[in-house]
Amino acid sequence: MCLPSEIVADLAGLVGSAHVRDAADLAGRDPGVDPRNFGAGLLVRPADTGEVAAVLAYCNARRIGVVPQGGRTGLAGGAESRPGELVLSLERLDRIETLDPWSRTAVAGAGVTLAALATAAAAHGLSPGIDLGARASATLGGLVSTNAGGNGAFRHGTMRTRVLGLEAVLASGAVLDALGRVRKRNEGLAVEQLLIGAEGTLGVVTRVALELVAADRRAATALVAVEDAARAVELVRRVRAAGSLEALALEFLSGNHARAACRALGARELEPIAAAPYLVLVEVAGVDEAATAEALVELLATASAAGIVGEALVAQHEGQRQTMWRLREDWAIDRERPGGLWYDVSVPLDGLAGYLERCREQLATHDASLDVVVIGHLGDGNLHVTVNAERPISERYEEIAPIVADGLAALGGSFSAEHGIGLEKRATLARLGDPTRLALMRAIKGLLDPNGILNPGKVLTDALAGARGRRDG
């Protein structure tokens, strides 16, 4: 059941009736990555922090569950909503308020997309220091709330590193103003940091202050075939150790991902490399373009002579470079074999090859009909492991999760790298999370959102008791 009409009327009074979308309205709109995102059948689009505060205070008083949404590109089910809840879209908070090239800082609304900020920063030779495939839609609020990583995190950190300050509205409607633009700010406990990676369960991020970085001087990009993950890691070590080269991207692809993408993109010239078990996309910068390309070719030749790499192609022009990136970012394999299971893990580089080998072996022993597809950000050991089969296996997430997730902590890794817990990894968190840490998470949730209205049922299995509309944990 969607919320009653008198509540819808009250909400219209708070944000304006033009900014309330009902189920009929939402039916014609794109719900984003997860078809369940519009499940609530009711969405409001506040214009500013004041309206966000008014909506939250109203919902808190009536115990209405509120699901914050940005670009709806999240991959862990964190933006899923259900009947009886309200979707709070931050899309109208889309203004870049300041962008100061001198201090290299920007202050922007939570609804600003990563691409919009990147374009504005590029005009000053700067970059947000974070980049990911969903750049056109992912918003600053969503990126902060999932503590997103992406392909540059091994250089500039995840969102937690990029955020200098933020403004958020708590469940009560109180505004937390911590929007400083300085790196050094020791004013007691940095409680605003709790909002980073909280996936909308502790407050709604409304404005963000970010530190920008110098834009990349891109010089050379290569797609490189390797026989196994150990060789891929060795290639990463060599690129990072090369004094004359600065590694900009070190992306990992299994051959089956690359072959599916080649088929979808018609990228014939990349097919010989995609025939390999694994590929690494290497992008580097250096002092000048020609010398950098030369140094990369030399590095690859030495690695080839040492049996580290196989076939390799250095992009000859921008179009070819873009095709290489599309090969990495296209999820053709998911279209060919829908209903696969996505796991998002990180592993220290010294244990990565062993982990992947063990994972593959155990999956094959468990069920020989399962296939493994891997893409990832190799620079920081982040692997997106997709397990699929000829037919959809969506309902088997919990069955497979222990094979992929258990044992990572002992390696110093994580079962949840950059996409967040959302709905998807709640059971794994409950099973593998440190009990003291989980108890603190519950206590903090209870303190900041005593009625459990904020993103009910996400992250913690048992932190939604008071929220209306939520039927299960």
Ligand SMILES: Cc1cc2nc3c(=O)[nH]c(=O)nc-3n(C[C@H](O)[C@H](O)[C@H](O)COP(=O)(O)OP(=O)(O)OC[C@H]3O[C@@H](n4cnc5c(N)ncnc54)[C@H](O)[C@@H]3O)c2cc1C
């Ligand atoms: C093609 C593709 C590639 C991707 N690549 C990467 C990658 O390389 N690295 C990576 O880290 N992620 C990646 N992602 C997923 C990534 O988490 C999201 O792209 C992004 O961080 C979410 O932003 P969003 O605005 O779409 O948030 P949504 O999907 O709208 O929301 C995500 C979560 O944040 C919460 N939320 C959203 N806005 C707010 C707010 N203002 N205040 C409080 N809570 C809020 C939601 O409730 C939900 O829990 C990728 C996704 C896609 C589709």
